[in-house]
Amino acid sequence: MAADVIDGTAFARGLTKDLTEQVAGLAERGVVPQLAVILVGEDPASQTYVRSKIRAARSIGIRSVEHRLDAATTQGDLLSLIDRLNADAETDGILIQLPLPPQINIAQVIRAIDPAKDVDGFHPTNVGQRVTGSGGIVPCTPKGVMLLIGSVAANVEGLDALVIGASNIVGKPMADLLLAAGCTVTTAHIKTVGLPDICRRADIVVVAVGKAGLVKADWIKPGAIVIDVGINRAISPCGKSSLVGDVAFNEAVEVAGAITPVPGGVGPMTIACLMINTVQAALERRGIVIASALIATR
Numbered sequence: 001m002a003a004d005v006i007d008g009t010a011f012a013r014g015l016t017k018d019l020t021e022q023v024a025g026l027a028e029r030g031v032v033p034q035l036a037v038i039l040v041g042e043d044p045a046s047q048t049y050v051r052s053k054i055r056a057a058r059s060i061g062i063r064s065v066e067h068r069l070d071a072a073t074t075q076g077d078l079l080s081l082i083d084r085l086n087a088d089a090e091t092d093g094i095l096i097q098l099p100l101p102p103q104i105n106i107a108q109v110i111r112a113i114d115p116a117k118d119v120d121g122f123h124p125t126n127v128g129q130r131v132t133g134s135g136g137i138v139p140c141t142p143k144g145v146m147l148l149i150g151s152v153a154a155n156v157e158g159l160d161a162l163v164i165g166a167s168n169i170v171g172k173p174m175a176d177l178l179l180a181a182g183c184t185v186t187t188a189h190i191k192t193v194g195l196p197d198i199c200r201r202a203d204i205v206v207v208a209v210g211k212a213g214l215v216k217a218d219w220i221k222p223g224a225i226v227i228d229v230g231i232n233r234a235i236s237p238c239g240k241s242s243l244v245g246d247v248a249f250n251e252a253v254e255v256a257g258a259i260t261p262v263p264g265g266v267g268p269m270t271i272a273c274l275m276i277n278t279v280q281a282a283l284e285r286r287g288i289v290i291a292s293a294l295i296a297t298r
C-alpha cells in the first residue's frame with residue numbers, strides 16, 4: 001500500500017492562517033513583530049529563499065526589513081550591523097541567510113546576535129537551552145519536521161528514529177527534538193558504515209544530507225515515517241531543472257507509511273516556523289504571555 005504523502009504546503013498554510021490571526025490580535029495592542037533579514041552577496045538560491053521569507057512575513061502582518069550587503073562585506077561591517085539591530089528596540093528577530101561568503105567567520109557572527117532575537121536558534125545560548133530542555137528558540141527546519149511527524153503520529157514515544165545528517169542547522173537539533181519526544185535516536189551521516197541496515201530498523205527516518213536519491217525503498221522499514229529535508233537540483237534528460245530530495249521518492253512511497261515530498265514537504269514548514277519563532281521572540285522580549293498552542297510548539 002502506498003504511503004500517506006504529507007502535505008507540508010497545506011500544513012504550513014494552516015499555521016500561517018493561525019499566526020495571521022494572532023498577529024492581528026497583537027497589532028490591536030500596538031505590537032507589530034519585526035524581522036530583520038540579512039543577505040550577503042548575490043547567491044541566487046539565497047535570494048529566492050529570502051524573497052519567500054519576506055513574502056510570508058508580509059502576508060502574516062510581520063514587518064520585515066531587508067538588509068542587502070555586498071559580497072565583499074567585511075566581518076566588521078556585518079558585526080556592526082548586528083550590533084545596531086541588537087540595540088534596536090523595534091527589531092524582534094534577526095536572520096542572517098546562510099551560506100555566507102568565505103571571508104566571514106560564521107561562528108563569530110552567530111555569537112554576536114542577541115540570543116533573544118536569534119530566530120534561527122543557532123546561538124550557543126539557544127543551543128544550550130535546547131540540549132538541556134530549558135526553552136530557548138528552536139531551529140526552524142527541525143521544528144517544522146516535528147510538527148509534520150506529529151500530524152501522522154500522535155505519540156512517538158519509544159519509537160526508533162534515525163537522523164541522517166549531523167549539521168548544526170538540521171541534524172543535531174533534529175536528534176535533540178526527537179529524543180525529547182521520547183524516541184530512541186541514532187544520528188548517522190554519509191560516512192556511517194552499514195547505513196542501509198541501520199535505516200531498516202527505523203520507525204522514523206529524517207534525511208538531511210543533500211544527496212539526491214540516497215535513501216532507497218529497500219532501506220525503509222515498511223510503514224515507517226520518512227521525512228526528506230534534502231533539496232537538490234536535478235536536471236532531467238531533456239534539460240529541465242527540478243527539485244528532488246535525498247529520498248528516492250517514487251519507490252520509497254510504496255514502502256513507507258507516511259512520507260514528505262520535495263518540493264511541498266519540509267521547505268514550506270521551515271518558513272512557517274521562522275514566522276512562529278519571530279512572533280515568539282516578539283512576545284518573549286516584551287514579556288507578553290498569550291494562550292497559544294502555536295507558540296508553545298517548541
Ligand SMILES: Nc1nc(=O)c2c([nH]1)NC[C@@H]1CN(c3ccc(C(=O)N[C@@H](CCC(=O)O)C(=O)O)cc3)C=[N+]21
Pocket residue numbers: 048049052095096097098099120140141231243262263264265266267268269270271
Ligand atoms: N539563516 C538561515 N536560515 C534558514 O532557515 C536557511 C538558510 N539560512 N539558508 C538556506 C536554508 C534553506 N531554507 C529553505 C527554506 C524554504 C524552502 C522552501 O520553501 N522550499 C520549497 C521549494 C522552493 C523552490 O521551489 O525553490 C519546497 O520545498 O517546497 C527551502 C529551503 C532555509 N534555509
